[in-house]
Amino acid sequence: MSQDPKQSIQESATPSTDTRDARMGAGVDDRFNSKLREAFGASPFILTKFDEFMNWVRGNSMFMLQFGIACCSIEMIHTYAIKHDLDRFGAGVPRASPRQADVMIVPGTIVSKFGPRMKRVYDQMPEPKFVVGMGSCTISGGPFQEGYNVVKGAEEIIPVDIHVPGCPPRPEALVYGVLKLQERIRHGESSPVVVKPYELERFGDLEKDELVQKLASEIDEDDLVMRYNWADSP
Amino acid sequence: MSTGLEKEAETSVDEIAELIGERAIARDDHLNAPGFVINPADVQDVLFDLRDVAGYDHCSCVTAQQYADRYETIYHLTKYGNRTDEVSIVVPTTLEEPVSQSGEPVYRTADWHEREAYDLIGIEYEDHPDLRRILLPETWQGHPLAGDYDQTKPQLVTLAEHANPLQADHHDTESETMFLNIGPHHPATHGVLHVKTVLDGETVVDVDPDIGYLHRCEEQMCQQGTYRHQIMPYPDRWDYVSSGLLNEWAYARAIEDMADIEVPEYAQIIRTFSAELCRIASHMLALGTFALDVYGEFTATFQYTFRDREVVQDILEDLTGQRMMFNYFRVGGVAWDLPEPREEFFAKTRDFLDELPAKVEEYNDLITTNEIFQLRCVDTGILEPDVAKQYGCTGPVARGSGVDYDLRRDDPYGYYPNLEWDVVTEDGYDNYSRVLVRMQEVEESAKIIQQCLELLEEWPEDDREIQANVPRTLKPDTDAEIYRAVEAAKGELGIYMRSDGTDKPARFKIRSPCFSNLQALGEMTEGEYIPDLVASLGSLDIVLGEVDR
Numbered sequence A: 001m002s003q004d005p006k007q008s009i010q011e012s013a014t015p016s017t018d019t020r021d022a023r024m025g026a027g028v029d030d031r032f033n034s035k036l037r038e039a040f041g042a043s044p045f046i047l048t049k050f051d052e053f054m055n056w057v058r059g060n061s062m063f064m065l066q067f068g069i070a071c072c073s074i075e076m077i078h079t080y081a082i083k084h085d086l087d088r089f090g091a092g093v094p095r096a097s098p099r100q101a102d103v104m105i106v107p108g109t110i111v112s113k114f115g116p117r118m119k120r121v122y123d124q125m126p127e128p129k130f131v132v133g134m135g136s137c138t139i140s141g142g143p144f145q146e147g148y149n150v151v152k153g154a155e156e157i158i159p160v161d162i163h164v165p166g167c168p169p170r171p172e173a174l175v176y177g178v179l180k181l182q183e184r185i186r187h188g189e190s191s192p193v194v195v196k197p198y199e200l201e202r203f204g205d206l207e208k209d210e211l212v213q214k215l216a217s218e219i220d221e222d223d224l225v226m227r228y229n230w231a232d233s234p
Numbered sequence B: 001m002s003t004g005l006e007k008e009a010e011t012s013v014d015e016i017a018e019l020i021g022e023r024a025i026a027r028d029d030h031l032n033a034p035g036f037v038i039n040p041a042d043v044q045d046v047l048f049d050l051r052d053v054a055g056y057d058h059c060s061c062v063t064a065q066q067y068a069d070r071y072e073t074i075y076h077l078t079k080y081g082n083r084t085d086e087v088s089i090v091v092p093t094t095l096e097e098p099v100s101q102s103g104e105p106v107y108r109t110a111d112w113h114e115r116e117a118y119d120l121i122g123i124e125y126e127d128h129p130d131l132r133r134i135l136l137p138e139t140w141q142g143h144p145l146a147g148d149y150d151q152t153k154p155q156l157v158t159l160a161e162h163a164n165p166l167q168a169d170h171h172d173t174e175s176e177t178m179f180l181n182i183g184p185h186h187p188a189t190h191g192v193l194h195v196k197t198v199l200d201g202e203t204v205v206d207v208d209p210d211i212g213y214l215h216r217c218e219e220q221m222c223q224q225g226t227y228r229h230q231i232m233p234y235p236d237r238w239d240y241v242s243s244g245l246l247n248e249w250a251y252a253r254a255i256e257d258m259a260d261i262e263v264p265e266y267a268q269i270i271r272t273f274s275a276e277l278c279r280i281a282s283h284m285l286a287l288g289t290f291a292l293d294v295y296g297e298f299t300a301t302f303q304y305t306f307r308d309r310e311v312v313q314d315i316l317e318d319l320t321g322q323r324m325m326f327n328y329f330r331v332g333g334v335a336w337d338l339p340e341p342r343e344e345f346f347a348k349t350r351d352f353l354d355e356l357p358a359k360v361e362e363y364n365d366l367i368t369t370n371e372i373f374q375l376r377c378v379d380t381g382i383l384e385p386d387v388a389k390q391y392g393c394t395g396p397v398a399r400g401s402g403v404d405y406d407l408r409r410d411d412p413y414g415y416y417p418n419l420e421w422d423v424v425t426e427d428g429y430d431n432y433s434r435v436l437v438r439m440q441e442v443e444e445s446a447k448i449i450q451q452c453l454e455l456l457e458e459w460p461e462d463d464r465e466i467q468a469n470v471p472r473t474l475k476p477d478t479d480a481e482i483y484r485a486v487e488a489a490k491g492e493l494g495i496y497m498r499s500d501g502t503d504k505p506a507r508f509k510i511r512s513p514c515f516s517n518l519q520a521l522g523e524m525t526e527g528e529y530i531p532d533l534v535a536s537l538g539s540l541d542i543v544l545g546e547v548d549r
Ligand code: SF4
Pocket: A070, A071, A072, A073, A107, A108, A109, A134, A135, A136, A137, A138, A142, A143, A166, A167, A168, A169, B237
């Protein structure tokens, strides 16, 4: 919208409402008289960049993935449910299928057996996609960090946009995290799609060990493996 | 307290000794029960005798562990009709050849327990129908709770593990069956459970629950923690649907019996009071999600149960400081007294109790008398009492199958023996009965809370002892072994601990009720329609944190 005032005024200064009046007919319909409408006056157009508009829309209408892992998911359900009601913030439509979801809240401890599954669910989500890590477990493994089977944080596997610390975070904290994510999206700071810490390697690159020997004949060369080695991860 | 059914006769130690006779090579008594050491080749023989002659029909738990010089499997046996009558059967095997006979033909429940023992410790069981890993991925190397395992060792997990069910090789050209993966990411599995299902049309031919997607090494964590303070936070995370205090009690009870600590009466009342609040919260969640599962009730019932859970969680937060992970019990008592001002806290709890009957009625209107609900639940997911016992089912699942078994009454602890309440059982054996049991248990819990509230209100101010005198470092006697259980929200939650004289347990084994209950899924669903599978799974009310530990 141009900041410069019009150079000259012709006829009346009141905005023309002909079209509107014609459409409404007699009797005033309040629906057409919103504050927004008044602010826009006669020309109900906003000029903006398409990208910015898309970011604004994206941030305000997020479909969450219905995804429960561990204890944090109970608090996540509480965030969706009555009282906290995440829907107030345009983010309360949990979708059961990853193909319909924009945001994945990772609520819980990820263990070696579940890691590849989570990656797969993430891969199935269409771009652009965002991830909120909920709870200490998704940051570092949380209380189970020393566990032999526990992946030390969701970022070993997928990129995370917002971390919400806590064990479990209160629903208010999760709401805050989601709002922060919306803010980021609105500003166009979407997540990096490059998955850095997650190592995908060809089987052949790994050291020969007992297991490889044993399975050598059954393994498809094209198979990807997830190396889960927390000691060397960043 | 209700007397319920008459207790079954107690088998004396001498009678057991006589029954086992020559086959007992030594005695290894535990703090909770006499223990008999037998040869690995006599397992089935001895267990059959104990079950059929002496009446030990409940194999509560199977614990495996490694000593410096041997492996050991312990079968913790007891009776549904008399919980305090316990016996432990100890089966040692050598390090070189860790093979012992399977107890599965005697107790079906031993199936999964032995698979877990194989997975985590590395003992092999002869005659076992299906001995493969249960919690860890197939590709795992080594047995993480065995003596020489390096727990920081990195492992490889292949992505090929998730096979596509619609792949050509999953189609069987001969028959008309189809293989279907349900989970591990599926809204109806209540977490990360994977059920491998074979369908014939819409009929379930075979189910194989694949667990371990939330195996967070709880036992390892507890073995690394000191008795006094570091273990207590973990039980909250086993059954995490707000039933934390019930779990904490399991550990508290085990360690208190092991170290001979007497809990002050006032603390016992607070424990009973708060634990029952947890039970209500947990059953509410079970109810809400079950309604969601069987007739897609996302709006009314589900939201109502969560509304009520919020109320309970508020009360618990006032008491403990946290909504879910309370960490409120201490060895020998509780962390602190009721919040000040006490009147306000009492009033808040009383409000909740006063409103509860109307709410329960509302639930009954919405759910149990609902025609669609009944169509989905009545006569589906049948679990006969004998089968339930074979699988070691406990809690509302067993009580919905008419098994009158509740540890709060049968193996009294806390303040329960001094209160008026009843054990609820239903005789439908179906999904509907299990829901009814939970609904009525909510009312019974309310009764208990009401009585505790009155006691707490009148308790003299100068006698509010909340913790016993417990030494700063707890070191139970070397080689003390104990298996103790409490009635958690889902059933019998047991803990086996062995002390090696240090301040940390040498072995910490958790017997989770959900683990045993889930095993019965196959019995309940095979031959039924697939929607009934979802309903049955929901009615078992499993929590994966507790199944996988
Ligand atoms: S952060 Fe805490 S509450 Fe959340 S999943 Fe981990 S252990 Fe459970």
